[in-house]
Amino acid sequence: MAKTQDFTKVMQDMMAAFPVDTSAFQDAFKSTAAFGEKMAKVNLEAAEKSVEISNKWTKDTLGKIADMSKAKTEPAEYTKAMTEFASSQAEMAAENMAAFAEVAKKVQMETVELMLAAGKDMQEETSAAVKKATTDMSTAAKKAATAAK
Numbered sequence: 001m002a003k004t005q006d007f008t009k010v011m012q013d014m015m016a017a018f019p020v021d022t023s024a025f026q027d028a029f030k031s032t033a034a035f036g037e038k039m040a041k042v043n044l045e046a047a048e049k050s051v052e053i054s055n056k057w058t059k060d061t062l063g064k065i066a067d068m069s070k071a072k073t074e075p076a077e078y079t080k081a082m083t084e085f086a087s088s089q090a091e092m093a094a095e096n097m098a099a100f101a102e103v104a105k106k107v108q109m110e111t112v113e114l115m116l117a118a119g120k121d122m123q124e125e126t127s128a129a130v131k132k133a134t135t136d137m138s139t140a141a142k143k144a145a146t147a148a149k
Contacts, residue, residue, distance in 0.1 A: 018140050027125060035118045042114070046107045050100065057096045064088050 068085045072078050 017144055018137070031118070031121055031125065035114065038114050039111070042107055042110045046103050049103045053096055053099045053103070057092060060092055061089065 064085050068081045070081075072081065
């Protein structure tokens with residue numbers, strides 16, 4: 001019967017001849033984790049600010065509804081109260097939408113800054129990893145050539 005050849009030793013020798021430096025992967029993971037943490041911070045701050053704006057808007061609206069729902073002595077006062085409520089709602093909507101737009105603008109600016117910084121860091125890390133890999137491969141090739149002689 002034919003015996004199956006064991007390639008374990010061959011693979012171990014091959015992997016030993018071309019070592020892989022895992023520190024580049026670890027550095028990439030650390031960079032990615034740090035980037036994720038910074039992005040999460042930006043998003044959480046935006047969410048917190050948005051909730052504050054919504055909460056204030058709701059409280060102001062409820063206060064205006066309370067004023068509008070008070071009993072009036074003249075029918076014309078109801079019309080006036082409704083008009084004032086509608087006017088104040090339009091004004092509050094404009095103010096709050098502007099506040100939401102500021103939050104979005106801040107998130108956009110901070111995200112662009114983080115992306116640019118991450119791109120620069122990634123470029124530097126990739127360049128360093130390629131240089132190291134080239135050096136390691138050259139060294140391994142020289143060792144293999146020397147061993148073959």
